[in-house]
Amino acid sequence: MRVLRLSLAALAVGAAFAQPAHAGLFEDDEARKYIKVLEARIQANDDAAKQRSEQLNTQMQEQLQTLRRSLLDLNGQIDMLRGEVAKLRGTNEQLARDLSETQRKLVDQSQSVEARLKPLEPQKVSLDGREFQVSPDERSQYEAAIGIVRRGDFTEAVAALNGFLKRYPSSGYTDSVRFWLGNAQYGKRDYKDAIATFKAFVSANADHPRAPEALLALANCQIELKDNRNARRTLDDLIKTYPRTEAAQAAKERLAALK
Structure with missing residues (x-):
């Protein structure tokens, strides 16, 4: 300036x-x-x-x-x-850990529930040439009753088999149970009850694999009661209806002995 x-x-x-x-x-x-x-x-x-x-x-x-x-x-x-x-990152990481832990617990619980339910699921059974579904408890009681028959405790076996029929009237085991019930009654020397059981079994299940055995057992009960006439008739029916079975061959021998 x-x-x-x-x-x-x-x-x-x-x-x-x-x-x-x-x-x-x-x-x-x-x-x-x-x-x-x-x-x-x-x-x-x-x-x-x-x-x-x-x-x-x-x-x-x-x-x-x-x-x-x-x-x-x-x-x-x-x-x-x-x-x-x-803070959000930490929260997200915690949420991710919580989610992972929850998923693991759900998997464990699911596996635990499946393990508990599996024994309760119906099971496929093959018996006497037939297949059907049964519950685990149903199968267990059937096998227990048959076990009693096999060890020769016929009085207890009759009670167990009758109890099974009452509890499971529509079971796939029903035919087999009736067959073995007749055998248990025969073992108890309750021949009249055994005859009724075997007749009902054959009448309802003529095509059952054990029908020839049931007729042979029926004839044996009649023989034990000295009812040889009906026994011969039963043996004749067995030979005519089921000619190629082992039971038919046994019936021929038993029929020859009665004559």
Whole structure:
């Protein structure tokens, strides 16, 4: 600014002295006044510029402060978000672990339930050339009753077989149970009951694989009761109806002995 003042003053002086001497437009006092006016204007411009500079500087400082606060707020928000993300990540990891543990427990429980239910599921059984479904308890009781017959405890066997028929009247084991019931009754020497059981068995199951054996057992019961006439009739029916069976061959021998 000082250089600018000097230049303007020099210009003013130069302009004053550059005029022809005879014009007399500028005297020394007038030149000084003019210079002072210019200096005042320059000072005013300097003051205005300085004031403007200070205002701009103040505004910039305020803007910087505002920007710093905004940055601080933003950084705080970022830190908060990072904390929430970390917390959510930890929660998700815990949820994933909980889910995995729950799934494992469900699998274990499912396997446990299946293991418990499996013994209760119906089972396919093949007996005397026939297949049918039975419950585990049904099969267990049948096998227990047949076991009693095989060990020769016929009184207990009759009770067990009759009990089975009452509990499972529609069982696939029914025909076999009746056959063995007749044998148990024969073993007890309850020949009349055995005859009734074998007759009912053959009447209801003429095509059963054990029907020839039932007729032979029926004839034996009649023989034990000294009813040889009906015994011969039974043996004749056996030979005619089931001629190629082992029971028929035995019937021929028994029939020959009766004569």
